[in-house]
Amino acid sequence: MKWFRIGTKRGLSSTVTAAMLLSAVTVMGIFVVGWSQSNLIQHQVALENTFSDKMNKLSEQVVYENVWLGTTPSNFVNVTLVNVGTVGLNVTEIEFDDGSINNVFTITDGGIVSGQVYSLEKTFLWTSNPINIFTTTARGNIYTTQVSPP
Amino acid sequence: MKRRALSTVVGAVFFVIVMTGTISYVSYSMDLIDSLARSVEIKQTQDIDRNKEEAEITAVSIDNNKFNLTLKNTGNIPINVTRLWAENQTDSSWNHTKYQINKAVFPGQTETNIGQNIALIALDSQSYSLKLSTERGNLFTVQALSPQGKAIKMNLFATPRSVLAGQNVTIWYGVTNNLTDGSILKLITPQIEDPPDATGSASAGLKVGPIPATDESLTHGETAFFKWVYEIGGDEGDTVTFNATVNNAKQGNYVTDPIRIVAAPADLTGFIENAGKLTATYDSLEWAQGATGGWRSGWNLDNNAATVFRMNITNNDDTDTFYMGEDTSIVLDPLGSSPQIFYVGSTATTDPPNIIAYTDLSQTISPGQDLRVYFGATTPGGGQEEKTPAGTGIQVTPILFFGKLCSGGGCPDSGSDYGQNIPFLGILITN
Numbered sequence: 001m002k003w004f005r006i007g008t009k010r011g012l013s014s015t016v017t018a019a020m021l022l023s024a025v026t027v028m029g030i031f032v033v034g035w036s037q038s039n040l041i042q043h044q045v046a047l048e049n050t051f052s053d054k055m056n057k058l059s060e061q062v063v064y065e066n067v068w069l070g071t072t073p074s075n076f077v078n079v080t081l082v083n084v085g086t087v088g089l090n091v092t093e094i095e096f097d098d099g100s101i102n103n104v105f106t107i108t109d110g111g112i113v114s115g116q117v118y119s120l121e122k123t124f125l126w127t128s129n130p131i132n133i134f135t136t137t138a139r140g141n142i143y144t145t146q147v148s149p150p
Numbered sequence: 151m152k153r154r155a156l157s158t159v160v161g162a163v164f165f166v167i168v169m170t171g172t173i174s175y176v177s178y179s180m181d182l183i184d185s186l187a188r189s190v191e192i193k194q195t196q197d198i199d200r201n202k203e204e205a206e207i208t209a210v211s212i213d214n215n216k217f218n219l220t221l222k223n224t225g226n227i228p229i230n231v232t233r234l235w236a237e238n239q240t241d242s243s244w245n246h247t248k249y250q251i252n253k254a255v256f257p258g259q260t261e262t263n264i265g266q267n268i269a270l271i272a273l274d275s276q277s278y279s280l281k282l283s284t285e286r287g288n289l290f291t292v293q294a295l296s297p298q299g300k301a302i303k304m305n306l307f308a309t310p311r312s313v314l315a316g317q318n319v320t321i322w323y324g325v326t327n328n329l330t331d332g333s334i335l336k337l338i339t340p341q342i343e344d345p346p347d348a349t350g351s352a353s354a355g356l357k358v359g360p361i362p363a364t365d366e367s368l369t370h371g372e373t374a375f376f377k378w379v380y381e382i383g384g385d386e387g388d389t390v391t392f393n394a395t396v397n398n399a400k401q402g403n404y405v406t407d408p409i410r411i412v413a414a415p416a417d418l419t420g421f422i423e424n425a426g427k428l429t430a431t432y433d434s435l436e437w438a439q440g441a442t443g444g445w446r447s448g449w450n451l452d453n454n455a456a457t458v459f460r461m462n463i464t465n466n467d468d469t470d471t472f473y474m475g476e477d478t479s480i481v482l483d484p485l486g487s488s489p490q491i492f493y494v495g496s497t498a499t500t501d502p503p504n505i506i507a508y509t510d511l512s513q514t515i516s517p518g519q520d521l522r523v524y525f526g527a528t529t530p531g532g533g534q535e536e537k538t539p540a541g542t543g544i545q546v547t548p549i550l551f552f553g554k555l556c557s558g559g560g561c562p563d564s565g566s567d568y569g570q571n572i573p574f575l576g577i578l579i580t581n
Binding site: 021025032033037051068072080082 | 156157160161163164165167168171172174175178179182183185186189190192193196200233235237242243245246248281283285286287289
């Protein structure tokens with residue numbers, strides 16, 4: 001009757017308990033590690049995107065190098081921008097507003113690498129009113145200037 | 151106990167993994183914050199540098215039909231000039247055009263010949279708006295105006311204004327850039343109507359001039375002076391009117407100044423009656439300024455500088471001795487602002503100028519004799535040196551004599567008061 005010895009029964013339950021404890025620890029550990037890694041990666045990507053956007057937006061700088069109000073064949077505005085920032089940028093929109101007329105031009109070829117210029121000439125029936133010019137970039141920066149007709 | 155320890159070890163391993171991920175995340179976040187801080191710092195530096203860029207276009211001319219701009223870096227950081235923009239203000243059909251320059255100008259340095267290497271033909275007869283852009287995005291603009299673009303300030307002085315037939319007349323012509331928009335006048339070429347308008351039998355023959363022939367450019371506030379010398383002929387009462395302007399001047403932008411021919415004196419007594427008893431030997435004029443140089447001649451003096459003059463004066467009276475009063479003086483009148491008066495001194499020394507106080511009526515000029523007279527005191531009888539005017543330009547400069555004419559006993563108290571104005575050549579004050 002060696003099978004029903006008390007000492008042997010105690011050893012079996014102890015082993016089962018230990019196995020269960022180990023399993024539970026392992027399952028919980030895998031879950032926690034998986035959850036934390038996934039969560040951290042998500043936040044890391046979001047953080048990286050946010051910081052990257054902010055830094056690039058901060059590094060953008062556009063200057064109006066020349067604005068020319070012409071009359072032939074009809075009144076027009078010629079704007080030349082120069083990218084004096086440290087990153088390339090995309091001009092997406094240029095707006096002319098003289099208080100009575102407001103024209104918004106969507107730009108599709110407005111990529112400017114650092115140090116280069118971009119020119120745009122558009123018909124705008126300017127009068128004697130000062131013209132406000134707004135330039136919007138893909139990163140959301142808006143640069144403004146004002147010119148007075150001759 | 152050993153089996154429970156195994157679970158603890160496994161749990162600890164997982165904990166370490168989770169903590170490692172968290173620490174990595176925090177570390178990465180710190181790096182990003184550091185990068186952002188560096189980006190902000192770089193941006194601030196760029197903005198500060200952009201604001202620190204300072205330069206001045208000091209001259210504009212057209213040489214060989216090409217622009218020739220001179221840019222001086224007046225700031226304390228290097229400037230890289232990237233482009234030149236040109237707008238023709240005379241011909242509106244011209245497109246605004248840009249040209250690559252790419253020239254570095256270091257602090258304190260002056261870059262010349264900007265525009266000489268670009269494919270742009272410029273004309274003296276036209277006005278331009280020029281703009282230099284820098285790598286940091288600053289713009290330095292200048293208007294290069296042909297004189298025909300705007301009316302500019304001119305002055306004309308003929309001296310002497312009353313002349314004897316056969317005498318020379320010197321014509322001084324001044325052109326001032328009084329345009330308030332910062333424009334630079336380019337290529338000032340003086341022109342004088344030749345022969346000038348004359349009445350009766352008057353004539354004027356050009357002997358010399360213009361000197362100089364041109365002035366390349368005038369910045370705001372600058373004045374260019376030109377000189378002609380004419381020999382005058384004709385009869386008493388005839389007049390000659392000089393008319394000067396600049397090449398390509400705006401219509402109606404000119405100045406005139408007339409002179410009148412006076413009769414030659416029949417004899418010395420008559421001359422004295424008409425012109426006064428005292429005469430100046432003009433070429434004896436000498437002056438001293440500054441710490442070195444001694445006595446110098448000519449008519450170009452520095453502005454705002456202590457100055458002493460000396461000149462020979464002759465008493466043409468046959469009998470009376472001239473006792474010179476302490477109010478005797480040279481007056482530098484800058485035409486439009488307060489004159490500076492240089493009172494007589496007993497003597498003067500140079501390097502630096504030093505005037506010795508004069509005692510009223512202490513110096514005399516005997517009949518037919520001359521005397522070297524010194525000027526330079528700020529007050530009658532004073533010993534302080536007067537300064538030339540702070541402003542620059544032509545100064546009308548008469549010499550005023552006060553004193554007594556006296557002969558016999560009891561001089562000078564028994565003499566009669568005498569005063570005379572000797573018209574003098576113009577003095578030119580420069581800086």
